Amino acid sequence: MIRFARTDTSLLGRWWWTVDRWTLAAVVCLMGFGALLILTASPVAADRIGGLGSFQLAQRQIVFLFLGLAMLIGVSLLDPRTLRRVTVVGLAVSLVLLALTLFMGAEIKGATRWLNVVGVSVQPSELAKPMFAVTLAWLLSTRNSDGSFPTHRPETWIAIALWLALGGLLLRQPDLGQAFLVSAIFGVELFLAGLSLQLVGLFGLVGGLGLIGAYFALPHVSARINGFLDPTAAGSYQVERSIEAFMNGGLLGRGPGEGTVKALLPDSHSDFIFAVAGEEFGLLVCLMITGLYAFIVLRSFSRLIQEENLFVLLAGTGLLTQFGLQALINMASSLHLMPTKGMTLPFISYGGSSMLAMAVGMGMVLALTRRRIGAGGPV
């Protein structure tokens, strides 16, 4: 174990004493669960895809886990100002990549979300989310001279333009889930930045109407929602298997590797990995995983509440909203609490882009929640 003396003023020494070590530990725990679940869930998926060794997907994912851990720590070393600069550039890059997917993307399961960059397929939308959350926080933390919400300042207009551009690109893929997440980040940050409650209500209404509009305008959305409401609908197969998995699991689960439903679930290693956890490890482990997500979100919120800097408050909340919502939506889909929406379970689901982007996002949260003395005031 590396030990840092409190007087150690090296980069890592300062980091160790100021970073939120509890949250860091929780994220590492999640990654551990992720490694465990990917070992049991991915061999079936590898067989299904064919032409792969049983543990090839698991090996890949574990490599990404370590890369992710390095990324997490690396990003958490940054100070807020550097972070802000990095994210502005990062957002610009991901917007360009997103636009490129529309022209050069590979179509997988009816949507073009992947881009082939020197032999590696990446999902730019994953990277865009944390970049957007931080950039947005920077734009919204500017104030009018009287300190009120900057309704008519150019920064606000830029923020709206960025949201529309990003949301529009995501809808074109189409990836309604990511567009929803980006809009949720936008909404939460606007809310925290002090948008008047009337406007908050108005935006909530518009958002609701937008979802209803999506139901009627996008056939795959209406199919999902019909599938949720009608248990006999054709699209409810995955959810039924998922519920079956949780029922099979009971309190303690069937034991690692003993699950059967994972063989029937096409997305058992990604969107429905929580069901595999439910079947093989049971209620207790699932509650532990849920608890870890709740702990990370709420503990980081409690640290942000003590924050003196509006930018840090907004950025941290935006990032945690993304993280928490993604976990909630994934778990709620698996538990049939809402229509299925393809969304990865942070740090647990299979997927390199998702893992690295999550690591970047949580690295940013850790960077923002580090103890800084006298760091208040406008950035």
Added chain:
Amino acid sequence: MNRRVVPPSRPNCYPVIDTLPPRKFAGHGARVQLDGSAARALETGRTRLLAAGLVFALAFTVIGGRLIDLTLLSQNSEPKIAGGPTAPQRETGRADIVDRNGVLLATTLPTASLWANPHKVLDPYDAAVQLNTALPELSHAEILAKLTSEKGFVWLKRGLTPRQQYAINRLGVPGLQFRQEPRRYYPHASLTAHSVGFTDVDDNGLAGIEQSFDSKLRGAVKPLALSIDLRIQHVLSQALTDTMAEFKAIGAAGIVMDVRTGEIVAMTSLPDFDPNRPGDAPADARFNRASLGVYEMGSVFKIFTTAMALDGGIVTLDDRYDTSKPIRIGRFTISDFKPKNGPLSVPEILMYSSNIGTARIAMDVGALMQREFLERLGLMLPSTVELSEVGHPMMPSPWREINMLTISYGHGMAVSPIRLVSAVSAIVNGGILRPATLLRQPANTEIPGTRVISEQTSHQMRQLMRLVVTHGTGKKANADGYMVGGKTGTADKLIGGKYARDARVASFVGAFPMTEPRYAIFVMVDEPKGNASTYNYATGGWVAAPAVRRVVEQIGPLLGVAPIRTNPEDEESELLYVRASAKAEKVAAN
């Protein structure tokens, strides 16, 4: 300055790491104001963050609750929907054939076929001995001959059952191989053999629908729905089989047709065969008597003679004809089977099936009009039903006077049963002739047809045909409540150019219910022998009519025809008009 000062005593707070400079444009006064308002903004942010935190906490609690609900509390609960594994759609290269209710009539199963490469068989003698144990139907010598041939490929047996394949696999004889081949299978075997037909071992349609729709069935996935109703088919087939046995007949045929659409609901030809093994059946069994066979139909043709005379305004129901003396024309004599004295009215001629009376009506109608009318009814052409087994009608050429007279009561012209039923359907359904079809027609659509007689004539013919069943030769066809109407027929068979005395075709054609006909029914028995219960009669009235009654009694409920419980007196009054003239004649005759 209202910045919070963190006490330096807190150990995990490192002194100023990251001081952000104040805004360049802010002057001193503005700075104070900004700080105050910035704190307000921060305070709003914090309060709202608390709200967001509460929402998140609530959501995670819901997830936890749902987890407990699913894993612990939902155990052994009823599944929301009952369901079993569904078989995936098979790609067999040939579509299924189903009846009008979707019951499978023909399907394709993947089977294994056994072949051998004789060059690779190490010990042909031993291999033949072993194979013989698994396939006892092949002789040892036969197998040995194949296994010692010079060819590189010989079929040993095609279309193995899974059990046979397993047995052969277990033998482990080298040089034997399986090839997956689709095989046509008919689950109802002989029941629909003549309409569905069969295929050869290479899945080429050779007969029936299998042949006429061969190219459409190939590669299609959606099943082809026939107009046949398997339940009706079964009832008809059973009644005909029983009748054939009872009268020691050599064959029988029957058809049930929807008079509104021309759909053939059942079609049977006996003897039949198993389409799964068509090669084993004699040619006579494969012959479709209902569509390919043409027969002199005998007295059932009197329906057409009466209809043409009524429709052409040649006779009315009141007209009478003298039937006391046989008609002599050249070397022919036309006489009645059961002569009646004195003149008979038109209804009575049909009721008692008087040949003399019908021939006299035909004389009034004339050969030209008779021929034109029968042509209009479609009796001069082969049926357009979707089968290649359709019989060409046989008729005299030239159409002499004697032909006109014999054809009026169904001799001297042979038509297929399917044409006959179509024509009778047109007579009773209000006068519209529709093509016979074996394909299910969409429900509630008007099938186009051509008018052959007027509504009024059709109405009169319905009354007359009902009269035949209530008072005439067809009494034994009277299925209680179903208002059967029709006409019996008995025709001597033409064997070697001569009419045979003891070989005849007994038939009944009719429809039910006569108040508003829904289905036409035809039963024909080939060479029935009379027995004690029929006083040695083997006529249409004794042989075919009882079979019709049995069929109608069973299929009426299946077809959704409501039985009509009429007071016999009421029905009498319905038929008052025709009966009155008949009665009057009786009085006159006495």
